[in-house]
Amino acid sequence: MKRQSIQIFEERKVRTVWDEEKEEWYFSVIDVVAVLTDSIAPTAYWRKLKQRLKQEGNQTVTNCHGLKLKAADGKMRITDVVDTQQLFRLIQSIPSPKAEPFKLWIAEVAKQRIDQMEDPELSIAQAIHDYRVLGYSENWINQRIRSIEVRKSLTDEWRRGGISEGVQFANLTDIITYQWSGKNTKEYKQYKGLKKKNLRDNMTNIELALNTLAEASATELSKEKSPKGFNENAKIARQGGDVAKAAREKLESQLGKSVISSAKASDYLLQQNDLGEIKSLEKDTDI
Numbered sequence: 001m002k003r004q005s006i007q008i009f010e011e012r013k014v015r016t017v018w019d020e021e022k023e024e025w026y027f028s029v030i031d032v033v034a035v036l037t038d039s040i041a042p043t044a045y046w047r048k049l050k051q052r053l054k055q056e057g058n059q060t061v062t063n064c065h066g067l068k069l070k071a072a073d074g075k076m077r078i079t080d081v082v083d084t085q086q087l088f089r090l091i092q093s094i095p096s097p098k099a100e101p102f103k104l105w106i107a108e109v110a111k112q113r114i115d116q117m118e119d120p121e122l123s124i125a126q127a128i129h130d131y132r133v134l135g136y137s138e139n140w141i142n143q144r145i146r147s148i149e150v151r152k153s154l155t156d157e158w159r160r161g162g163i164s165e166g167v168q169f170a171n172l173t174d175i176i177t178y179q180w181s182g183k184n185t186k187e188y189k190q191y192k193g194l195k196k197k198n199l200r201d202n203m204t205n206i207e208l209a210l211n212t213l214a215e216a217s218a219t220e221l222s223k224e225k226s227p228k229g230f231n232e233n234a235k236i237a238r239q240g241g242d243v244a245k246a247a248r249e250k251l252e253s254q255l256g257k258s259v260i261s262s263a264k265a266s267d268y269l270l271q272q273n274d275l276g277e278i279k280s281l282e283k284d285t286d287i
Contacts (some may be wrong), residue, residue, distance in 0.1 A: 006066040009105045017067045026081040061089045135269035147212040154215045157222040161233050172237045179241020180214045181260055192264045202264040214244035
């Protein structure tokens, strides 16, 4: 999962992305160039610098990733990003009196994430902040944080039952998801029009609540029955999914419609003009 955030260096914003799988920061090249050069046209500056570095044979920096980041106009645009190693190479290529302070700032950013990994409360606080900045409602954020806690308990149970991370985790997740929703993870993402984005981050409140119920039920059943191996854990996964399926069907019978929605996050996030309220809320908290 990749999580976007805004880091501040000398009151200048630097868009960053944390890749949880690789445990690596990625930094927006344009934002870094803007900070180091004070250029009024950082995009043009980077275009020329990139061309020069290619001519010099510097593939480390020029072979950078392209990720969609939120631009100043609020739209998601493909932006060149670099990892920490590439960033240090980039800094060496830009003559700037801010180079050394910026290096210290990078080290501090990295330290903050390490601290969060060691202290779950700090990580949760960062997640709440990031979701608020993206525009999620407080109710959705509360559910999402609970779902993260439930998911962690479930994966702990899977490890205890001899399940390996990776393919087996994904298969068990598919079983739970299919059991309560009628779709496996891939089908669910396709239904919402998602590609690489996280499915849970694009669930509605009801979908997220049902998915959390399914995983919480599977966790409690696992604790009670202590399954061993994939087959026994798969049976527990189906039973956990069945609990949420029953709740879903009862709710749908009352609503007269399906609660499985094709809506994704961008369809129901707060509008841009509501973000001022979020920022005011953040000032009143320790987040």
